[in-house]
Amino acid sequence: MNGNEAIEWIHQQLKFGIRPGLDRVHQLLERLEHPEKELKLIHVGGTNGKGSTVTYLRNLLQRHGFKVGTFTSPYIERFEERISINGYPIDQKQLASYVEQVKPICEQLSDTELGAPTEFEIITVISLMHFKKENVDFGIMEVGLGGRLDSTNVITPILSLITSIGMDHTNILGDTIEEISYEKAGIIKQEIPIVTNVYQREALDVIESKAKRKNAPLYQLRNDYNYQVNNYSGWGESFxxxxxxxxxxxxxxxxxxxxQIENATLALFALMLISNKEKFKLIDEEIKKGLFQSQWPGRLEVVHDQPKIILDGAHNYEAMTQMVSAIKSQWPPDKVTILLSVIKNKPIDEMVNYLKQNFPKITLTPFDFSTSYEYNELYQNFQKSHTRVIKDWQTVIEQFIENESNDNILIVTGSLYFVSQVRAYVLQHK
Structure with a gap:
């Protein structure tokens, strides 16, 4: 089996859909002699900011000389980046070798009452196999969906993080902050420290209650660590x-x-806790370098200059408010054009209304993805509100580059899958 065949087989497991639960993962790990038990793992959950927080923490640990594995989702450029070590994606040959070990076990499980493992369950297990084989010092595991029943929740980490909580995946996780928080707090383990950026009182009540029941030390933004924003003239932040x-x-x-400042402070406080536990000295200069060198594709990422095209995977309402705040701090609204595409089960009406309150030029578009809205659906839903709907997003990109003045910017936002496709297109045609 080669790398492409391995990835194709993994993708074929998508037919088993999303089936929350940990039993299949436990069975896989047991038959692979529990690679997770020999690893020092950090678990990162939350609604928004998980990927950026993982990146900050990985770079901070790496700058202090450690070998760090990361498991993240979704991918932006290629599938292999979901399982990386020190920022380098897993090699296709290595991936194929793990698939050859896992595939027969999956086939055995498919004949039991548990059923076949899902795609996400399989790559969760492969990430742990890879981290063990490569003897990483630390592995950082990003929750895929929710927390309590997410396949990553089979691990016993040395530290857990919850970034922020918002209304996303409500069809699966619940339609109140309390219900969603209950699922996110499911990663809290007995006596394992938990650090969070969560600010809503109703969410904190759930997290505090779970931490108390589990006797888990709880550290919170604004209580145990904080930040002060500084003026900054460049593209970025200072604090x-x-x-x-x-x-x-x-x-x-x-x-x-x-x-991003909040994500960075969360990662930095996590680093402090890890250094206390693992007895290594923090170096201020390496902290500064680790934070500044952290990049996360598709998050307010500039992919084209003159005129500027910026990508941001703001795939839910809370993420969109953060994006709008960042953009308005840099440019006047009349200089901004928004190109938006979201998948179904997202609050598209709410998102569009919010964007229209802040920017005069909004364009909606479908994209090539199984759960994307079709052009006709978008047109019928939004023609009354005089929102522009275009079939072909590539045309919007090309016309913007050819016709717009250099002081205008195009923000491409919505689904991370959409942002990923636009990113590849722009970089390829640069």
Whole structure:
């Protein structure tokens, strides 16, 4: 089996859909002699900011000399990046070798009452196999969906993080903040420290209650660590990090948005807890370098200059408010054009209305994905509100590059799958 065949087989398991539960993953790991039990793992859950937080923490640990594995989703450029070590995606030959080990076990399980493992369950297990084989110092596991029943929740980490909580995947996780928080708090383990950026009182009540029941030390933004935003002239952010044990001034990020400061402070406080537990010394200069060198594709990412095209995978309402705040801090609304595409089960009416309150030029488009809205659906739903709907997003990109002046910008946003396709197209045609 080669790498492409391995990826094709993994994708074929999508037919088994999303089936929350941990039994199939436990069975896979047991038959593979539990690779997860020999690893120091950090678990990262939440609604928005997981990917960026993983990137900050990975770079911070790496700058201190550690070998760090990361398991993230979805991918932006290629499938293999979901399982990476020190930022380098898994080699296709390695991936194929793991698939050859896992495939017969999956076939055995498909004949039991548990049924066949899903795609996400399989790649969760492969990531743990890879981290063990490559002898990483730390592995950072990003929750795929929810937390309590997510396949990554089979691990016992040394530390758990919850980034932020918002209304997303409500058809699966529940339609209130309390219900969603219950699922996210499901990653809290007995006596394992938990750090969170969550600010809503109703969400914190759920997290605090679960942490108390599990006797898990809980650390919160604004209670145990905080930040002060500084003026910054470049594309990015500058801030001071504040905690009882450590204060760092004029830290710089190359990613834009106040939410990125919150993600970075979460990662930095997590690093402090890890250094205390693992007994290694923090180096201020390496912290500064680790934060500044952190990049996460598709998050307020500039992919074209003159005129500017910026990509941001704001795939839910909360993420969209963060994006709008960051853009308006940099440009006047009349200079901004929004190109939006979202998948079904997202609050598209709410998202479009919010964008229209902030920017005069909004264009909706379908894209090549199984759950994307069709052109006719978008046209029928939004023609009354005089929202522009275009069949072919490539035409929007080309016309913007050819016709717009250099002081105008195009923001491409919505589904990360859409952003990924646009990113490949723009970079290929640059």
């Amino acid at each position: 001071d990090f504040l905690s009882e044990d450590k204060c760092l001034h004029n830290l710089e990020l190359s990613m834009k948005g106040n939410h």
